[in-house]
Amino acid sequence: MSIERHGLSVGIERVGEDFFLTLKAVGKLTHEDYKQITPLLESALDGLEEPRGLVFVDATHMEGWELRAAWDDFKLGMAHGKKFKKVAIWGNKNWQEMAAKIGGWFVSGDVKFFTYHDDALNWLLSDD
Known part of the structure; x- marks a missing residue:
């Protein structure tokens, strides 16, 4: 039996004055993965009023997106992309x-x- 792992793990913390978001992507991401993670991300990002966020993405175990998941990712970026200083x-x-x-x-x-x-x-x- 083969086990297919896929999804996103999220870590949220403060580093000094900055909001620090860690994402780890595993496997081929699906629309269902985004349905699960989007409310959590949106809730965490809701309080950011200026671009103070730092994002670290671990994509070393990511294999890609299903088409609908890629669209979900694009929509998240469009909705919240202004909140980040660095990714x-x-x-x-x-x-x-x-x-x-x-x-x-x-x-x-x-x-x-x-x-x-x-x-x-x-x-x-x-600081650069």
């Missing part, structure tokens, strides 16, 4: 780097792709 995406596939560049069009802050975990966190927490 660091840690991945290991060429398509993830391209997705990060496209996603950067919809976020008011900086979006960067990294192949090393520590590089992503150091950039995210730096």
Whole structure:
């Protein structure tokens, strides 16, 4: 029997004055995954009034999106993209780097792709 893992894990905390959101994507994300996680994310982001959020995305175990899930992801970005100062995406596939560049069009802050975990966190927490 093969077990197919997919979904998003979310961590939320404060780092100094900043809101710190950690997302870990696993497998091929589905519309059902977004139906489960969207209310939690929207509730957490509701209180952010200025772009003070920092986001760390671990995409090292992500395989992609179903088409409807990609649309769900786009809608979340459009609704909340102005709330983030920086988004660091840690991945290991060429398509993830391209997705990060496209996603950067919809976020008011900086979006960067990294192949090393520590590089992503150091950039995210730096003042530049």
